[in-house]
Amino acid sequence: MIRMNRRALLGASLGALAMPALPRTTMAAGSMSAAVYPGGWDEALRGVLAPALKRAHDVDVAFEPLFAVDQIAKARAARGVAPFDVFVLDPGPRVQGIDLNLFESFDPSRLANRAKLPEGYADRHGAGVAAQVVGIAYNPKKLPKPAGWRDLFKPEYASRLGLTGFGTTFGTVSLIEMAKVWGGSETDVEPLFTELRKILPQVAAVAQPAAIPGLFQQGQIDVMYTNTYTVSLLKSRGVVIEFALPETGGVAFGTTMHIAKGAKNIEQSYQYIDTMIATDVQSALSQAPYFFVPVNTEVTPGAEVPMRSIADLSKFVTHDWSKINPLRPRWIDRFNREMAK
Secondary structure, three states: OEEOOHHHHHHHHHHHHHOOOOOHHHOOOOEEEEEEOOOHHHHHHHHHHHHHHHHHHOOEEEEEEOOHHHHHHHHHHOOOOOOOOEEEEOHHHHHHHHHOOOEOOOOHHHOOOHHHOOOOOEOOOOEEEEEEEEEEEEOOOOOOOOOOHHHHHOHHHHOOEEEOOOOOHHHHHHHHHHHHHOOOOOOOOHHHHHHHHHHOOOOOEEOOHHHHHHHHHOOOOOEEEEEHHHHHHHHHOOOOOEEEOOOOOOEEEEEEEEEEOOOOOHHHHHHHHHHHOOHHHHHHHHOOOOOOEOOOOOOOOOOOOOOOOHHHHHHOEOOOHHHHOOOHHHHHHHHHHHHOO
């Protein structure tokens, strides 16, 4: 059984926050900076978006790998000095950023590719750039296909489960959906903790979100909650893995980009976001080895994604982050205290 202690669970976030921001005075004309999710997003945007931005606008981008919650924390700690020009965020941190006034007012008309986004995917706060579908990934050679979230608490699944907490959006929505099947709700996860305590001695691994896919690839776990992007990426590397939509429905949410309050490179930031939603970039990102779920209406999601267009997103389970955000910090802390040893 693999365990990571509380210090290890929190370490990635604290370490990221400790990194100094790029000196804003050193950013020359034709340059800008952007936060990017560590791991696959970092690789994809460096491999596809950065070269496309350079070709289209002769703009260089410096990336800073940070999870969404760390981006918000870093911007708050900077006290009005933008630590980077562009955020990339999931729904919860997006709502928090709006509430904290961390974004510049956004003008969708400055996006040349605005018409290729569905209605409502660009507003006065920012623009949608990708979608995510969350469910259960499993090794079909080791386990039968799980019917839903409740199955993960059965001994045969719990003993092969990779457990991670509320620090990411996919982790939060998965754990909320688990709470629901035990009588909880979007704002009540007490039943979840009751059931987790019962299976904790059996659980194969409790680890940081970024470590879970590696544990699956190494065969140290055989079931996890994650997004289709991670499943497709592992499958492309020869890992035996399949994706299951829970019987209660798959979870979906959008990922958005926002210009940071006080950003010094506004024009380049618009060009960066516009390039991200361009058809050629969205098409490239939707294919191997990146497997993004595109929001550009001219691009069809890959075969591994359980939708044929971004319009299908409305058929999935979504959540009210204005209710979740006030509770989430306590959930994160509690998970770290009670689940990590």
